[in-house]
Amino acid sequence: MNQHVLQIKNLHVSFNKKKNKSIAVNDVSLQVEKGQTVALIGESGSGKSMTSLSVLNLLPVNGKAERGSITFNGIDLLKLTEKQMRKIRGNEISMIFQDAIASLNPGMKVGVQITEGLKNHNIITKNERKSVALDLLDKVGFKNPEQVYHQYPEQLSGGMKQRILIAMAVSCKPKLIIADEPTTSLDVTIQRQVLDLIDYYKSDMDASVLLITHDFGIVAEYADWVYVMLGGHIVESADVYTIFQNPVHPYTKALIGSIPRPEMEQERLKSIQDYTFEKDYEGRQFAPETYTYESSSFQAPSSLVEIEPLYYVRFYDEKRMVTTIG
């Protein structure tokens, strides 16, 4: 079991506000094994992005990973200094963000942006860097790498920009790629190309992927293991087959039940009954305390339970608890 690339244990992330403190990530534990694609799925405000940002110590300034540990190949990332962290970022763990337009520098040519990462991490000459960059552009599917190398991001379409980001993310051959909603702003055909590309790199470099998404369709196609997040907690965790065949937590059931599916007869979509988000005093939204789905109501709950080996559910109904872990 020493194959964990990434192990997060009991992570708490909180945000300091003027008057109070709000908790975005509450007691989250997860692990990514070598060669796996692990999906972290949840709706807006569930804390999935904050979990992934804390891995690379990229939380917003008022956010803090308070308790817990994040271990990457035996190194506790939370104890690293900024200087040590820089050696990890890009080199060992790289990140693909949702918004390709915001992640690229509009004033720098594509080639410069790709080779910049190589310059910081590997010591090779300028010509070598260029040939590596051209090679990467070719691999992410550009038919004219030399031309793209000299273009500015604004001259490229959304899907092309996202592919540039992938080229940058894999340029230093990282062991872990964190993809935070990598295809949310893209069309379906482009989405598939981008996800296939990430999948290809994962197998090609023997790396692992932590995929943050809200789309169960993407999870079913690409993930090996799934964590479902709700209101800062992980409420269910299992391998991808189990979670689709036999979801236990009503929130997971509700998420799967609310997807429109052309391949089967659906009279009506199942949905969580309408709820209002609770707001903190700054007007930001957080997930509510109580949900209602079909006839059961449940709360964003307390402890994670192993109902069968390696299958965890955070129960809303204490009677059904079997064993409580850690």
Add this chain to the structure above:
Amino acid sequence: MDNLLIKAQNLSKYFTDSSGVHKAVDGVSLNIHKGETLGIVGESGSGKTTLGRTIMRLYQPNHGQIWFEGKEITGLKDSKLRPYQKDIQMIFQNPYDSLSPRMTVGDILEEPLYIQKMGTKSERTEKAMKMLEKVGLPKTSYKKRIHEFSGGQRQRIGIARALIVEPKFVIADEPVSALDVSVQAQVLNLLKDLQTDMNLTCLFISHDLSVVHYMSDRVAVMYLGHLIEMAPKEELYHNPIHPYTQSLLSSIPVPDPERRRHQKEPVILPPKPLYPPQLVHVGNNHYVSADMIQIKDFEIENQQRVISNNK
């Protein structure tokens, strides 16, 4: 056919800027019958939103004609168009942008009634209250403002505003794409209920093929300003003919790991000079933008693909 509600013939809308003319909608013809929902799918830039807005006469078309209940509305001036605007309403994508933050929900709902000179003030208030109940919002919402609501609730208000004048035809332009999945399901269910309830005819525009399938009776696929395929939904989803439609359908991620595709087909994007924009009938109410020779070619390609996949 006398149950035809909307007929568009050879509709085109061009936009001009410094780099030239952009044909956002180019020669689109379609019929929408009373009580049916026609879904329009297409990727960004395919012209689906422009088509919806042109049919509604928010844009003046460059070519072509539009009929509503047999009367041509293509060239009507604003004042002559007003009675039709009561019958044709639109639900927009982003209720954050399309609803005024300064008005109370009551004012937002009553404004279209006021513009159409429907009822007295107290009758309008009563109607607004009824509409709130219909879309599942509490009566206390009447005095609140938009910022006090969540995304799903705001879209409910957007729906209430569109439906309060009791339109015959509703254009829903990506009404759920800004919402979370669980909220999306609520809004889709609500829309479907109201549609049956109020006997609405609907043009449902979305980039999401699964959502369009759930909402529509017939589906039309748009690509670069043209309609390239149109058929009843089961026919289109089970028997797509055009290679682009097939690419679109095979790109939908299926939420079932058992059906994970190990062999991924390449994505086909047809180049800009498309087949003639006329749709050809191939049976089962199924129309494709191609001539018969090309359709034969598509069929042969499909068979080859099936054979190579089975090998």
